[in-house]
Amino acid sequence: MTQLQFKDAFWCKEFTFHTGYEVLVQRLLEGKKMCKDVEDLLKQRAQAEERYGKELVQIARKAGGQTEINTLKEAFEMLKQQIESVGNSHIQLAVMLKEELKGIEEFRERQKEQRKKYESAMERMQKSKLSHYKKTMESKKSYEQKCREADEAEHSFERTSAAGNPKQTEKSQNKAKQCRDAANEAENVYKQNIEQLDKVRTEWEQEHIKTCEVFQLQECDRITILRNSLWVHCNQLSLQCVKDDEMYEEVRVSLENCVVESDIDYFIKTKMTGTQPPDAIGYESYYSREPGRRSSSPTQSCGMIKRFSGLLHGSSKNNTETATPSAPPLERTEGVYASIFVNEKAEITSSQDYRVLYDYTAQNVDELDISEGDTVVVIAENEDGWWTAERNGQRGFVPGSYLEKL
Numbered sequence: 001m002t003q004l005q006f007k008d009a010f011w012c013k014e015f016t017f018h019t020g021y022e023v024l025v026q027r028l029l030e031g032k033k034m035c036k037d038v039e040d041l042l043k044q045r046a047q048a049e050e051r052y053g054k055e056l057v058q059i060a061r062k063a064g065g066q067t068e069i070n071t072l073k074e075a076f077e078m079l080k081q082q083i084e085s086v087g088n089s090h091i092q093l094a095v096m097l098k099e100e101l102k103g104i105e106e107f108r109e110r111q112k113e114q115r116k117k118y119e120s121a122m123e124r125m126q127k128s129k130l131s132h133y134k135k136t137m138e139s140k141k142s143y144e145q146k147c148r149e150a151d152e153a154e155h156s157f158e159r160t161s162a163a164g165n166p167k168q169t170e171k172s173q174n175k176a177k178q179c180r181d182a183a184n185e186a187e188n189v190y191k192q193n194i195e196q197l198d199k200v201r202t203e204w205e206q207e208h209i210k211t212c213e214v215f216q217l218q219e220c221d222r223i224t225i226l227r228n229s230l231w232v233h234c235n236q237l238s239l240q241c242v243k244d245d246e247m248y249e250e251v252r253v254s255l256e257n258c259v260v261e262s263d264i265d266y267f268i269k270t271k272m273t274g275t276q277p278p279d280a281i282g283y284e285s286y287y288s289r290e291p292g293r294r295s296s297s298p299t300q301s302c303g304m305i306k307r308f309s310g311l312l313h314g315s316s317k318n319n320t321e322t323a324t325p326s327a328p329p330l331e332r333t334e335g336v337y338a339s340i341f342v343n344e345k346a347e348i349t350s351s352q353d354y355r356v357l358y359d360y361t362a363q364n365v366d367e368l369d370i371s372e373g374d375t376v377v378v379i380a381e382n383e384d385g386w387w388t389a390e391r392n393g394q395r396g397f398v399p400g401s402y403l404e405k406l
Helices: 003-012 018-062 071-163 166-256 260-271
Strands: 300-302 341-343 347-356 375-381 386-391 394-399 403-405
Touching: 018 071, 018 166, 071 166, 071 260
Parallel strands: none
Antiparallel strands: 300 341, 347 375, 347 403, 375 386, 386 394
């Protein structure tokens, strides 16, 4: 027996018993439930894809636009565009899943209508078969009863005939004849019912075979449809992953064109305001503006160079409290310092001892290294905040805000 013949035999064997038919119906109901489960899965996945796609589109559109263009910003704009494209592709995937879901729903409804049609026909045939079966069994019982009565009547006639009573013999003979006629009539009815039942059974068998064949085709179609649907669903998800990677690859290619030096040079060229710092504002004495004492400006010269550093926030090894020195911030730029004009006549004070509040490491040859707790002698307090101090026979500039008078 081939595999197909074996399957057909499985679906059609024991067709004379209604129990086998009920098993097949239960199988179809379980298949219907599986169709519904697949529909629910595709529905929820479509909703998730649509929600995810809309969120991506919203994120991409909310990101701020760039007024200036350079390679990094171009890559950023490309990323936003691709995120929106990915979101739209996921929305499109949700649409395809909904279409696939609609096809499965229509398939399930078609199978449901066809199954109900054959189930109704089978129910009618089953009821007719059961009705004729009951009727046949009742006629069989009647036939058996009539036969027993006819046999008893014939035995009674034989006994009466042996007794030699003519009147009783005639009466027994008539009764035996009537019982035999009734038995013959019951036999005819029983035979007719048997023939009718066999006819109904044949029709039921044919309907059962046809129904089983339809149910088998339905089961084959269901398995094929669901298998193909899940296969297509997996292909769609794989294709979506490939699309996402291709879109993000374009962003990676754009980022490869991003050069740090180029972006910085572009910014410098477009935003450059000049190559020389502005001159310092010179000191002008109020009294020099009086009549008769006019002069172009106080005698100025390029005095001590301006130092830039982080002196506004002094640090101590043993004390974490911050101070606010009065010295200007010191900024080092490629070993070049912007010069400022200071009054040649620095304020000269008598030598006094000062205690060092913070550590300072000399950044130029004319500066002096000092450490917290040291005692230095201040020779001159210059107006620019850098004082001339002496320690251990060495003299140099130190931040005035780092010193405290003893």
